[in-house]
Amino acid sequence: MTRWVRFRDSGGRAGFGALDAERIVEHEGDLFDRPSPTRTSIPADNVELLAPCTPTKIVALWNNFHALAAKLEKQPPAHPLFLIKPATSLAGPNQKIERPAAYRGKIAFEGELGIVIGRRCKDVPAQEAAACIFGYTCVNDVTAAEVLNEDANFAQWCRAKGYDTFGCVGPVIASDFDWSRANVITRLDGVERQNYPLSDMIYSPAEQVSLISHDMTLLPGDVIACGTSLGVGSIKDGSTIEIIIDGIGSLVNTLAAKADMKLRRT
Amino acid sequence: MTRWVRFRDSGGRAGFGALDAERIVEHEGDLFDRPSPTRTSIPADNVELLAPCTPTKIVALWNNFHALAAKLEKQPPAHPLFLIKPATSLAGPNQKIERPAAYRGKIAFEGELGIVIGRRCKDVPAQEAAACIFGYTCVNDVTAAEVLNEDANFAQWCRAKGYDTFGCVGPVIASDFDWSRANVITRLDGVERQNYPLSDMIYSPAEQVSLISHDMTLLPGDVIACGTSLGVGSIKDGSTIEIIIDGIGSLVNTLAAKADMKLRRT
Numbered sequence: 001m002t003r004w005v006r007f008r009d010s011g012g013r014a015g016f017g018a019l020d021a022e023r024i025v026e027h028e029g030d031l032f033d034r035p036s037p038t039r040t041s042i043p044a045d046n047v048e049l050l051a052p053c054t055p056t057k058i059v060a061l062w063n064n065f066h067a068l069a070a071k072l073e074k075q076p077p078a079h080p081l082f083l084i085k086p087a088t089s090l091a092g093p094n095q096k097i098e099r100p101a102a103y104r105g106k107i108a109f110e111g112e113l114g115i116v117i118g119r120r121c122k123d124v125p126a127q128e129a130a131a132c133i134f135g136y137t138c139v140n141d142v143t144a145a146e147v148l149n150e151d152a153n154f155a156q157w158c159r160a161k162g163y164d165t166f167g168c169v170g171p172v173i174a175s176d177f178d179w180s181r182a183n184v185i186t187r188l189d190g191v192e193r194q195n196y197p198l199s200d201m202i203y204s205p206a207e208q209v210s211l212i213s214h215d216m217t218l219l220p221g222d223v224i225a226c227g228t229s230l231g232v233g234s235i236k237d238g239s240t241i242e243i244i245i246d247g248i249g250s251l252v253n254t255l256a257a258k259a260d261m262k263l264r265r266t
Numbered sequence: 267m268t269r270w271v272r273f274r275d276s277g278g279r280a281g282f283g284a285l286d287a288e289r290i291v292e293h294e295g296d297l298f299d300r301p302s303p304t305r306t307s308i309p310a311d312n313v314e315l316l317a318p319c320t321p322t323k324i325v326a327l328w329n330n331f332h333a334l335a336a337k338l339e340k341q342p343p344a345h346p347l348f349l350i351k352p353a354t355s356l357a358g359p360n361q362k363i364e365r366p367a368a369y370r371g372k373i374a375f376e377g378e379l380g381i382v383i384g385r386r387c388k389d390v391p392a393q394e395a396a397a398c399i400f401g402y403t404c405v406n407d408v409t410a411a412e413v414l415n416e417d418a419n420f421a422q423w424c425r426a427k428g429y430d431t432f433g434c435v436g437p438v439i440a441s442d443f444d445w446s447r448a449n450v451i452t453r454l455d456g457v458e459r460q461n462y463p464l465s466d467m468i469y470s471p472a473e474q475v476s477l478i479s480h481d482m483t484l485l486p487g488d489v490i491a492c493g494t495s496l497g498v499g500s501i502k503d504g505s506t507i508e509i510i511i512d513g514i515g516s517l518v519n520t521l522a523a524k525a526d527m528k529l530r531r532t
Contacts, residue, residue: 056322057352062420074419081420084350084428086323088483101389102480122430123367153340154328154347155421162350162482164388214368216428217354 003172003249004031004135006054006092007047016052019044019172032118032134032220051092051169052137053116053221058085058167059212060112060141062157064202064227071230076202080211083157085141085225089167096256097142098165099237105146107235107255110228111186111194111243114139115205116173117222121213129210132218135175136205138184138243138251139225140168145234169223174248179205185244186231194231201226269438269515270297270401272320272358273313282318285310285438298384298400298486317358317435318403319382319487324351324433325478326378326407328423330468330493337496342468346477349423351407351491355433362522363408364431365503371412373501373521376494377452377460377509380405381471382439383488387479395476398484401441402471404450404509404517405491406434411500435489440514445471451510452497460497467492 003019016035017026024042027035031053062081063074091097099107118134147160161167179198186194203211208224218224235241238257244250269285282301283292290308293301297319328347329340357363365373384400413426427433445464452460469477474490484490501507504523510516 056354057350077417077420079416079425081417081422082424084323084352084424086350086482088322088485100480150345151343151347154343156347158348158350158424159345159481164483214366215425216352217430219354 001174001176003174004052005172006050006052009047049093049171051090052173055221055223056087056219058223060085060225061227065229066200068229080203080208085162085167088164089162091165091168093170093251097253098256100163103144108143108145108232109235109241110141110232111184112139112141112228113198113226115224117218120219122217124210124213126210129206132209135173136177137169137173138245138248140243141225142166168253170251171249177247182245182247187242189239193233196229267440267442269440270318271438272316272318275313315359315437317356318439321487321489322353322485324489326351326491327493331466331495333466334495346469346474351428351433354430355428357431357434359436359517363519364522366429369410374409374411374498375501375507376407376498377450378405378407378494379464379492381490383484386485388483390476390479392476395472398475401439402443403435403439404511404514406509407491408432434519436517437515443513448511448513453508455505459499462495
C-alpha cells in the first residue's frame, strides 16, 4: 500500500510524494500516470500537508448506508443519490473550516470514505470500475444544516454543502486499501461521535464509480464521497473534528473560532 | 460591445478571439486578463466554434422568473436557488447533445441567459458585483426530465442536469450587453417555444453574482445560468434546439439521433 500526499514546503513550493513512515519520498510527473521518484525525501514534519488531490468536482452521496436508511425510514435508492460539491469547497488536512460570512446556524460534520478516481471514466461497466479507482481517502462532508431546507420548494444540497472549505479531504490517498474491513470513526474534540463499518454501504465503491460514470465523466483526482451513516452532529466554532479510517489515517480540521474570523477580515 | 469566441481551426489548434462581422481577430494571453490581439484574423466560417469559456462549474438557477413562479404557484425565493452542473457537462455551439446511454426518457430544453464571471469573487458586495461580470452568453440547460423525480426522497438536480453535453453554452460572450432590454427565444426545429423578457428576472445578474459569491468562490470563466421561464418542453432525438438572445447570438444544438449514437459506439 502506498500513501500519497501533496505538500507545501517552508519555501512555499508545492509537491507530492509517497509517505514512508516519517518521510515523504518526493515524486514528479503526473500522480495518476506513473509518477517517478525524485532523489529527494523530506521529513513530513517539515511541510504543510495539502489535500492529497485537486478534484474538478466532489460527488457526494446521500442515503448510502443501510443503518442510516433504516433510522431515517428510507428505502435503499435504485441508483446512487448525489449532489456536487464544487472544486472550490476543497480543504486539506489541518486547514480551518470557515463559517460562511452571513451564516450563524448549525454546521454539521459527516465522516465519510472518499474514492479518488485514477483515470478518465465514462460509461464504465461494473467489472472494470475497480481499475478506475486510484485509492481512498477520508472526507468530512461539512454542511450548513439550516440552509439545506430553508426553502420548502427546493432542497439546497449544493449550497448547504458547497461553501469554501466544506469539502475536507485527506490526509493521504491510500492505494490497495481494503475498505470492506474498515470503519469510519469521527471524533469531535476527542469524543467519538461516529463509528460505522464501511461494509454496511448500499453501493460499493466500484458500483458507485460504474453507475456515476454513466451520469458524468469522472476525471483523475475527482473524489466520490461515499455518504455517511449514524452519528452525524454539529460542530461549534473553535471545535476540532477528526475523521479516522484505519489504513488511511486521520483527517483533522477545526471550525474557525469567531476570533479567527475577525482576524481573517482585518 | 466585444463578442468573444473560442475556436478550433482545421489543423486542430484551439484559440480565441473577438468576432468582428465574419472574421475572428485572434488574441493571445488570458481572455480574462487583458488579452492582446495577434496579427492574425481568420474567417469565422473556416473554424469550429467551441464553448466560449471553460467553466470550472456551471451554477444553474431554479425559480428565478416571476412568470414561471406564478405559473408554478411558487413564491419568489429568499435567496437564489441553484444546483451545480459539472465542467464535464459543457457543450459548445453545434455540438451534439448526447442522450445518456441508459436513458430512454424525456430530455427537456431550457433557454437561459448565462453570466460569465471575469474575476475571482468571494463575498462580493452588491455594488461591486457588476464589475465581476465579464459578459453574457446563451445557455441551454438540458435536463433528463424523468431522472429528476425518480426518487421520492431526493430531487436529483445534479444528476438530471449534469450529463455530458447537457450544459450548452455559446456561441459568444458579449461584453457590455444590456440584458434588461433583451428576450430569450427558444426554437425547436424552427418553431418558437420560449420568448420571455429578461426584465422579468427575480434576481438580477449582479444580485446573483453577489449572493452566490457568498456561497462559493466564483472563478474566471465560471457560468451562472440565470434560470428559465415559461415554455420549457422536450426535445426528440434528431431535433434541433436554438437559443437566441438578441445582442449575443444564436446557440444551436441537435439531440443526437439514434443513428448517430450507434455510429458513436462502433
